[in-house]
Every structure is written in C-alpha cells, then in structure tokens.
Amino acid sequence: MGSNVLRVAILTAVGMSSQAYAYNCTGLAPWDSSTVYTSGDEVQNTNQAYKARYWTQGNDPASNSGPWEAWESLGQCSGDGNLPPEVDISSPLNNASIPEGTITTLQANASDQDGSVVSVEFLAGTQSVATITQAPYQVDWTAQLGTSSITAIATDDKGATSQSQVAISVTPAGGLVPPTVSLTSPTGSETLTAVMIYL
Numbered sequence: 664m665g666s667n668v669l670r671v672a673i674l675t676a677v678g679m680s681s682q683a684y685a686y687n688c689t690g691l692a693p694w695d696s697s698t699v700y701t702s703g704d705e706v707q708n709t710n711q712a713y714k715a716r717y718w719t720q721g722n723d724p725a726s727n728s729g730p731w732e733a734w735e736s737l738g739q740c741s742g743d744g745n746l747p748p749e750v751d752i753s754s755p756l757n758n759a760s761i762p763e764g765t766i767t768t769l770q771a772n773a774s775d776q777d778g779s780v781v782s783v784e785f786l787a788g789t790q791s792v793a794t795i796t797q798a799p800y801q802v803d804w805t806a807q808l809g810t811s812s813i814t815a816i817a818t819d820d821k822g823a824t825s826q827s828q829v830a831i832s833v834t835p836a837g838g839l840v841p842p843t844v845s846l847t848s849p850t851g852s853e854t855l856t857a858v859m860i861y862l
Contacts, residue, residue: 688740750817771815
C-alpha cells in the first residue's frame with residue numbers, strides 16, 4: 664500500500680509539474696541571435712518559452728537557461744504557438760498619385776517565420792481586386808476615381824493573417840496639367856567676378 668501511495672504521489676507531482684510548465688507561446692517571437700534582449704523580454708526557441716533575466720545578446724536560451732544564466736525557462740510551448748505572416752506593399756508607394764484609368768501593378772512581399780504563406784489578397788479601398796496564392800504576389804489594377812487606399816492581406820498555412828496598407832490618391836482623367844519651369848540663366852558654367860564699388 665505504501666508503494667501505491669508513493670506511486671500516486673509521484674504521478675501527481677509529475678502532473679502538476681507538467682501543468683506548471685506549459686506555456687502559451689502564441690505571439691512570442693523566435694529568439695534571434697542579433698537582437699538585444701533586456702530583463703523581462705520573452706521569446707520562444709525549440710518549442711520552449713524563455714524570459715530574459717537581464718541584458719543579453721547572442722546567448723542561445725536553450726543552452727543559457729540555468730539558475731544564474733541569462734534566460735529563465737518558462738516551459739514547453741502549449742497551443743499551436745503560430746506566428747502570423749509578415750507582409751508589406753512594395754507597389755504602389757505610400758501617398759502615390761495615380762491618374763484615373765492607369766493600369767497599376769499592386770505588389771507585396773510576404774513571408775512566414777514558422778510556416779508558409781498560402782495567399783495574399785489585394786483590396787482597392789474595400790473592393791477585393793484578387794487573391795494570389797503564390798509568389799510573386801502581384802496583380803494589375805485599373806485605377807478608379809475615389810480609391811484612397813490599397814491593402815494586402817496575407818494568410819499563413821494555419822489561418823493567421825496580417826495586413827499592410829498604403830494611402831493613394833486617384834486623379835481625374837484629363838485633369839489640369841501642371842505647368843513646367845526651367846532655369847535658363849545662369850547656366851552653371853559662368854565665372855562670377857567680384858566688383859568693388861566705391862562711394
């Protein structure tokens with residue numbers, strides 16, 4: 664009977680330990696050797712969560728998480744720990760002015776640190792233009808008057824999404840043409856001579 668009591672106690676302790684060290688890693692960035700971390704910063708590495716005890720850079724948490732070392736182990740990651748994809752619009756540029764009716768290439772760069780990007784959807788204002796399922800993530804769009812933004816929404820293989828947005832203005836077709844100006848004199852090749860004037 665004493666053996667059974669001891670076995671139950673051990674199993675209970677193991678169960679409690681497992682629960683105590685399960686950690687939700689959702690949103691925790693992967694550890695990066697070039698990043699500076701300070702006290703309290705949390706990361707994930709090899710499916711484990713860690714918290715920085717003090718200023719550290721280049722110290723791998725997996726091998727520097729002892730009692731007096733730079734990192735404190737928070738336990739094994741629970742949940743899927745999925746990081747959302749990253750996306751940024753490369754065309755058009757923010758605050759671009761586009762004439763109405765112009766065919767413009769909408770283009771975005773997208774990546775996923777812990778999986779893959781399955782699609783990038785482009786929106787002109789609130790209107791969906793196209794959903795692209797493989798790189799390069801780009802589509803031609805005819806500029807429409809009244810459109811004030813372009814949005815790219817990336818989705819990863821676990822359903823997480825991120826978006827990037829730029830502001831644009833679409834100018835009316837046949838609108839006023841701005842004047843041009845050029846400087847004819849001086850041309851830049853002249854040699855100037857100082858003249859003294861005596862009164």
